[in-house]
Amino acid sequence: MAENKPITKNVDWVVVLIYIACLGIGWVNIYAAVYNPEVNMSMFDLSNNAGKQLMWIGTAVLLIICILVIDYKFYETFSFIIYAVIVFLLVVVLFAGSNINGSRSWIKFGAFSLQPAEFSKLAISLAISKYLSDPAISLTRKLKDYYPIMGIIALPAFLILLSNETGSMLVFASFAIVLYREGMPGFIPAIGMVTAALLIITLLFVKWYIAGVIIVIAGLAIWLMPVMTRRRGGLWATIIIGFVMIGIVFGVDFFMNNVLQKHQRGRIMVLLDPDSDPRGIGWNVIQSKIAIGSGGFSGKGFLQGTQTKFDFVPEQSTDFIFCTVGEEHGFIGSAIVVILFVSLISRLVVLAERQRSRFARVYGYCVAGIIFFHFMVNVGMTIGLMPVIGIPLPFFSYGGSSLWSFSILLFVFLKIDAQRPFTLSRG
Amino acid sequence: MLESRRFVIIGFFALVGLIYLFRLFYLQVLDESYSIESSSNSIKRVIEIPFRGQIYDRTGKLIVYNTPVYDLLVTPYKARVEDTLRFCQVLGIERHDFDSLMAAASAYSRVKPSLFLRQLSKEDFASIQDVMVDYSGFEFAKSSLRTYTAPTLANTLGYVSEITKGQLEKQEEPYYRQSDYIGQSGVEKIYENELRGKRGTKFVMQNVSGVYKGPWKGGELDTMAVAGANLYSGIDLEVQQYADSLMVNKVGSVVAIEPKTGQIISMVSAPTYDPNILASRYFSKNYAALARNPYKPLFNRPVMASYRPGSTFKLIQALIGLQEGVITPESGFTHANCPVGCHNHPATGTVALGVTHSCNPYFYNVFRRIIYKNNIQNTFKASAVGLDAWHDAISKFGIGQRLGIDLPSEYKGNLPNKKYYDRFYGEYRWKFSNIYSLSIGEGELLITPLKMANVAAIIANRGYFYTPHVIHGVGDSKKVNPEFLVRHETGVAPHNFDPVIEGMIGAVEAGTARRSRVEGITIAGKTGTSQNKRGDDHSIFIAFAPAENPKIAIAVFVENAGAGGVAAAPIANLIIEKYLTRKITNKALEERMFKSDLMSKVILTGQKKPVSADTAKKKPVATPQPARTNP
Structure with missing residues (x-):
């Protein structure tokens, strides 16, 4: 069985390499985004976001090792329990959470804070996969088979909505991709x-x-x-x-x-005409487009970005990290990032398709869909093709919760995929 | 069947990726506008203003230099003033000043520094610097003020002040910005381009709040500021100050020129003011006071005030007469049959004696001969032709012309010609009898003190002059304006100057200026008494010395002081002695001149024009005025 073979042999190295590349590029760009020419700061200094991100990357590696060590059947077996735990945390955060930027969705541990909403993606993915792993379920014919899926998504969505994190909730739209693959009629x-x-x-x-x-x-x-x-x-x-x-x-x-609420309406209007409110909601979009556009073909060079360095672009190290890439590394850098993401997602689809179990396949599609949705919305908003929705760029944006949740999401799938030769087809 | 949906899904992913790539290509490569916007966003041009050039006198002494001063700037959001009372005390301001200055700064920007107090002296700076450490949000910026070693030459040097709105709009190339300083008058204005130096440009980065964030591209596009060029003047500071002291409590001018070069040795515009008062933080208050002063200290009299030359003009008449051949050095005229009056003096049997005694009928006759030199029978036509010929000859002395001195607003004066009188009388409706007052420097003639000093220089040089100029060298290489090296000929032969100079020496030794002669120096001079309708005559004297080898030519005008020998000649001769020997022998005369107060004799009006400009434009009197005694 799998336990005898080293995991390094079966894990999909293409995905791992892309993952490492994303983390590396992301971290360097976080440093560039927070870099201040007046202060001599180190990439490894825990007082700035780049240093903290390095710590998050380190812990993420530990998490990955745990995931790879744990038996692959654990995730399928305990999927509903994991789901229940996350939903419980979402409830807890509503009452005990700390208020950061107007949303009560954070649990604080000293200087660091975690956002349970980030992990709801994993929970829902596992739950849907588990539910669909029952071969009797057919999304093509029976309408009633949709109801549990609706429920699985709606419960955390409702809780997240209560804590005012609309952006995270919109990500659940990405499950349409997996449902389509599993038989949902194309017209939906x-x-x-x-x-x-x-x-x-x-x-x-x-x-x-x-x-x-x-x-x-x-x-x-x-x-x-x-x-x-x-x-x-x-x-x-x-x-x-x-x-x-x-x-x-x-x-x-x-x-x-x-x-729609006023700020949501504004975000959509700004998408259509950024100049309608250049100092208000339009500011983010205009400045982010200027940052990326001014990068030119090859960029201004590492640490040379003026737009991002001097705070013209808000949230530079988190939601607008792509601006730093665009400004400092130009079209070449941006294109590499886009290609990295499309390759990663496509590879995930390929991996998902080769799974013998329906659970693994559905889960794989969930992962691909979620990463794709984040990529599409985040990059789209920085180049003015999507409304401003505050969701991070996977593996790039600064933030422990998002890095952890995406790493877990991805490596759970890689672990399952690594065990594929020893799994019997049930789907 | 469902498996094939994977292609739809991957296709969709790839499509989104492609759209994004195209969009990025458009934004980053095709559309240039974003890089421009990014630059204007975060890169700011900072102008560094260099020190203005300094000005030296002919002996190498500094006349004008720069003193560093300190502007106090405040950044409102950083400003912490715990005890406002002490703070105000230290800076010497009132509480309400503090409040309004703070409010103005905050209104401009909370995060950018704005001017709080301007131009604190080094002493003020030293005394408050230590205390200011207790107050955050305040910083000092170095700037500079023009400083003058001596309180003199105010109008010649001019002043520097903030550029006006009109000047800002009128500039052809956008060089100056609001609140920049620019030379407004005098040498400071004429040599602005040399004095201002080359501005340095620094490109600096600023963040979204406009806060400085270091040099852009490591400063590789920055240019260094280059200090302004120093100017070398022919002014003799010691003589200048001496002349100033003689002109105290008088209204008028002194212009002294080195005949061989045209360099101006001294130029007094009285009354004057200390130029330092216009180079201080109280500029506007002081300027307003000067502008209100009824004696018009801002009016640069040597080049802008115009007077009738009076008898000093007889020198030119004699020279033209000799050159035209209408008289010889031995020509003599009596007072007989002459409409102009005269005073008692020995017989004037030669040109030299005519000059020495300043005989009015003598020059009436000389002028008459010049005008009627042509053989035209019709006296009207003869007068017209004669006047134009005379006009052309006189013009060569710079009369009625701009000499081209390096000072602004030089007044041309007036030298009437045929056309001028035709306008009043009609063509061929006037003749010599209408214009003879020109013969003794009255009538419609108008000259400036500078021009008369230049006439003295011409006589000293026996026939030529160099354009008078204040500055003869620019920059370390002491580059000279080529126009100042051009020798202007008057067309009068050198030997014709001999009798005139003889007469001038006589005038100082035994004639109209004998009371101010200087022991040991041969001065050639000529007094003048300029009639004017507004009070006593103006006292005029032009001279050069030593007569054998002229080193200084001078013109002194003292308004309403009476005859030329009364005020102008003593002042001129004292200045000459000072310049040539550096000491004064006739202490009594010097003392009298220091003390003489002629201000009360000056008739003040609210007029803005040069003193006798109005009389020039008026219709000349048809019947000849009985000229008064005109020594």
Whole structure:
């Protein structure tokens, strides 16, 4: 069995190397972001974020060793228990948490603080994987099989919402990817994306014009539709879809003004037109674009970034760490980071697909989806393609909670993957 | 079937990655605007202003230099003043001053330093420096003030002050910024470009709050400030101060020129003021007081005030007459048949005697001959042609022209020609009898003290002059303005100067200026009495000495002091003696001149124009005025 073979032989070194590369680049850029030319500071000084991050990296390595040592069956067996513990912590934090930046989601240990919400991703991933590992569950046919999944996601989501960490909650949208892979009909994510697209289009153009365009497209679709399809309900389906879309268009107005909070509305408006509020919400986006844009092809050089160094870009070492990469290392540096992430995620999908157990595959997709979502939203917001949502860039952003949670998330999968040769297919 | 969805998923990942790569490429490589914005965000140009050039006198003594002063700056958010009372006491300010200064600084910026107190002297700085350690948020910035070794030459040197709004807008190349200092008058204005030096530019980085964060690119694009060029002047500081002391309580001018070079030895504009008062933190208060002073101390009389030259002009008439051949050195004229009056004096049988005794009819006749030299029968036409010929000859002496001295606002004066009288009388409606007062330097003639000093220099040089100038060397190489090296010829032959100079020596030895002759020095001089409608005559004297080898040419104008021999000649001769021998023999005369107070005789008006500019523009009197005694 696996216990006889050294784990180093079976672990996927491609992922490990990408992981190490991300940590290394991330750490150097955290140092660059907090670097102050007036103060002679060391990368290893625990009083600055770079030094602290090094400590987090060290502890993460310890965690990884633990994960690799623990029997792989542990995660599947205890998945619901892990889930329950995290949910319990989320409840605890609501009452006993420390208030940092307006969200009551931190547990403090001396100078360091942990955010249970970060670990909810792991909990949900394990729980969903465990639930779907039952071969009787089919996402293709039975609607009722979705209910437990909804529940698994909704419970922590609700608790996180209460502690005012909307950003972390939005990450749960990434589970759509795994559900799609496991059989969820394609039209559901399609509707999601169309809705999001409509939302943005509605904010940019006059509502009646959009309604007109939708009616014309629907008309064309019906006209071009094969007669058989039309007879089999295609006609009505198209008409209903059209009306629903028009409904969304008009609903957006209501949604924007009555459902979203003021700062959330602002973030979306700024995405569409950053200059609408250059000193307020637009500031982050404008300054971050200036930072990245001013990097040019090869960047200003290590520690030479003026935008990030002089606090023009807020949250430089955490959510806006990508700005430092863009400014100091230019297009080359940014492209390397983008390619690293796409390679990592794609590799994870490849690994997930080669799993023999459905649990392992689902979990693999969960990991890939979560990392992808973080990457997409975080980098997207720094280059003005996504609204400003405060979620970290995995392995790059400063922060112990996020580094720990992503490391655990990833290495649990690598551990399971390492044991693949000895696992019998059940899925 | 579901397995194939992996391609959709990986495709989606790759698509997002590609979109991001394109977006990054656009932002970072294609769109240049972001790097510009980043620079304007965080990189600031700091201008370093170098020391202004210093000015030296002809003996190498410093006239103008710079004193370091200290501006006190405050950064409001850092400022901690526990006991405001003591703080105010130390700085010598009132509590409400403190409050308003603090409020103004805070209104400008909480995080950037702003000016709190300007131009603290080194002494003030030394006394408060230790105490200021107790108050955080305050810092000193070094700047400099113009300082003058002697309280003299105020108008010649000019002053330096904050650039005005108009000047700021008018500058062709954007060099000055608001609150920069610029030379406003005198030498400081004319030589501004040389004196100001080269500014240094430092590129520094600043953070989002504008706080300094070190040099940009390690300072590789920075340029060093280069101190302004020193100026070397021909001013003799000792003589200048002596002349100043003689002109105390008088209104007028002294201009002394070295004839061989055109360098100005001394230039007094009286009344004057201590230039240091316009180079202090009380500039505006002091300036306002000077501007309100009815004697107009800011009016640079040597180059801006204009007077009728009076009898001093007879020298030029004699020279032109001799050059034109209308008289010989032996020509004599009597008082007979002459509309201009005269005083009792021995017979004037030669040019020299005519000059010595300043005989009005003599020069009436000389001028008449000059005008009617042509053989035109019609007296109107003859006068017109004659006047223009005369005008051209006189112009060569610099009369009615700008000499081109290196001082601003030089007044041209007035030298009438045919066109000038045509405007009043109509063409060929006037003749010699309308203009003869020009013969004795009255009428429509207007000259400045500088021009008359230059005339003295021309006679000293026997026929040529160099443009009078204050500064003859710029920078370490003492570069000379080539215009000051051009010899200007008057077209009068040197031998024609002999009788005139003889007459001038006679004037000082035995004539109109005999009371101020100096033992041991041959001075050639000529008094003048400038009539004016606003009070007593102006006292004028021009001279050069020693007559054998002229080293100094001088013109002295004392307003409303009476005849030339009364005030101007003694002052001029004392200055000459001082310059040539460094001591004074006639102590009694010196004492009298020190004490003489002629201010009360000066008629003050609110007019802004040069004293007799109004009379020049007026229609000349049609009937000849009976000229008064005009020695």
